[in-house]
Amino acid sequence: LDRKGMLWMGSRFAIARIAKAKFGKEPWEHITPDQGLPNDIFSPVLLDHENNLWFGTWDHGITRLSERNSLRLSYKGVNSYYLLNFDERDHAWIASDKGVLELWSEMGKTWSSYLHRMDGVVSQAFDTHRRLWVLFVNGEVRCYSLLSDRQRPSSMTLQHRLFPGA
Numbered sequence: 001l002d003r004k005g006m007l008w009m010g011s012r013f014a015i016a017r018i019a020k021a022k023f024g025k026e027p028w029e030h031i032t033p034d035q036g037l038p039n040d041i042f043s044p045v046l047l048d049h050e051n052n053l054w055f056g057t058w059d060h061g062i063t064r065l066s067e068r069n070s071l072r073l074s075y076k077g078v079n080s081y082y083l084l085n086f087d088e089r090d091h092a093w094i095a096s097d098k099g100v101l102e103l104w105s106e107m108g109k110t111w112s113s114y115l116h117r118m119d120g121v122v123s124q125a126f127d128t129h130r131r132l133w134v135l136f137v138n139g140e141v142r143c144y145s146l147l148s149d150r151q152r153p154s155s156m157t158l159q160h161r162l163f164p165g166a
């Protein structure tokens with residue numbers, strides 16, 4: 001839900017939106033590749049502090065959609081982008097087929113990225129203590145504490161490892 005009361009959803013072929021007040025009463029509006037979006041949207045649509053919409057794709061990177069323009073960001077060698085979250089420093093964290101990708105804007109101008117390499121990442125999320133939890137395809141869950149500032153990649157320290165059935 002954005003600041004204007006619009007509900008946004010991502011699907012494989014489009015982004016859909018509808019005013020919260022019209023939900024269930026009118027059809028959704030669809031934004032499609034014909035309007036410049038990638039054709040393989042996968043991750044949920046997320047809203048950043050500037051009211052920009054973000055979503056990941058299977059093989060076209062991360063897209064940021066604002067009222068002014070759209071921006072595609074990708075990392076060489078990363079093919080699939082699963083899930084996107086933001087931390088309190090406005091770094092974007094993306095679960096990908098190669099690990100966890102961290103993106104940040106330097107002084108609001110250029111974008112930088114760093115890939116925290118990990119095989120088998122499925123998902124990631126932050127807890128209330130600013131720790132990053134990463135889920136792997138084998139069911140393992142790892143918890144990392146992060147140390148960073150706004151203009152550099154975070155250093156990650158492993159705090160916990162949980163294994164299925166343990």
